[in-house]
Amino acid sequence: GENVEQHPSTLSVQEGDSAVIKCTYSDSASNYFPWYKQELGKRPQLIIDIRSNVGEKKDQRIAVTLNKTAKHFSLHITETQPEDSAVYFCAASWTGGGADGLTFGKGTHLIIQP
Amino acid sequence: GAVVSQHPSWVICKSGTSVKIECRSLDFQATTMFWYRQFPKQSLMLMATSNEGSKATYEQGVEKDKFLINHASLTLSTLTVTSAHPEDSSFYICSALLNEQFFGPGTRLTVL
Numbered sequence: 765g766e767n768v769e770q771h772p773s774t775l776s777v778q779e780g781d782s783a784v785i786k787c788t789y790s791d792s793a794s795n796y797f798p799w800y801k802q803e804l805g806k807r808p809q810l811i812i813d814i815r816s817n818v819g820e821k822k823d824q825r826i827a828v829t830l831n832k833t834a835k836h837f838s839l840h841i842t843e844t845q846p847e848d849s850a851v852y853f854c855a856a857s858w859t860g861g862g863a864d865g866l867t868f869g870k871g872t873h874l875i876i877q878p
Numbered sequence: 879g880a881v882v883s884q885h886p887s888w889v890i891c892k893s894g895t896s897v898k899i900e901c902r903s904l905d906f907q908a909t910t911m912f913w914y915r916q917f918p919k920q921s922l923m924l925m926a927t928s929n930e931g932s933k934a935t936y937e938q939g940v941e942k943d944k945f946l947i948n949h950a951s952l953t954l955s956t957l958t959v960t961s962a963h964p965e966d967s968s969f970y971i972c973s974a975l976l977n978e979q980f981f982g983p984g985t986r987l988t989v990l
Binding site for chain 1: 882910912919920921922923924927937938971975976977978979981982983984
């Protein structure tokens with residue numbers, strides 16, 4: 765089955781700086797790669813996703829890049845703000861929207877230092 | 879839109895008893911729902927895929943007789959933890975599929 769590795773487990777950045785979180789996956793058949801933000805005690809929320817036919821996607825301060833050949837994808841957050849502090853999970857799935865279930869990475873605790 | 883609820887939000891039970899957790903899609907119909915388990919400060923692990931009107935599909939290593947899933951309607955899936963033991967204590971989160979997976983708020987299960 766699919767295996768998703770995520771690094772780093774904890775990331776501390778100064779407010780206003782950029783943060784990058786990286787994931788690798790094992791199953792070359794995976795085609796859908798979402799990123800979730802989970803604040804303490806709350807449900808995971810989709811923040812951005814990318815499908816295998818696209819190399820990069822951007823939504824305001826958040827971007828995701830995908831390298832299918834190397835089987836890795838990354839989350840980039842620019843101009844970080846205190847409200848960006850949370851745990852971020854990457855995931856992979858065979859089908860769009862995660863219709864066949866999602867395999868998650870172990871999560872990255874992002875800490876924004878004021 | 880696309881709101882998913884879970885009930886109860888937390889439950890404490892004695893070892894050997896069974897506990898039922900409900901997952902509802904409030905404003906959309908979901909043919910497919912998923913059940914995940916999340917250990918403290920860890921990732922979500924897919925337990926099973928629940929399809930309305932058919933048997934659930936369980937991930938490898940998940941005991942189907944212990945974690946009973948019923949998806950009797952397009953807005954409700956239930957997870958019953960049978961003969962619960964302390965090692966079943968965890969955070970259980972469901973999701974419902976529309977164009978993406980929308981997650982419920984989770985249920986904290988503590989087995990004494």
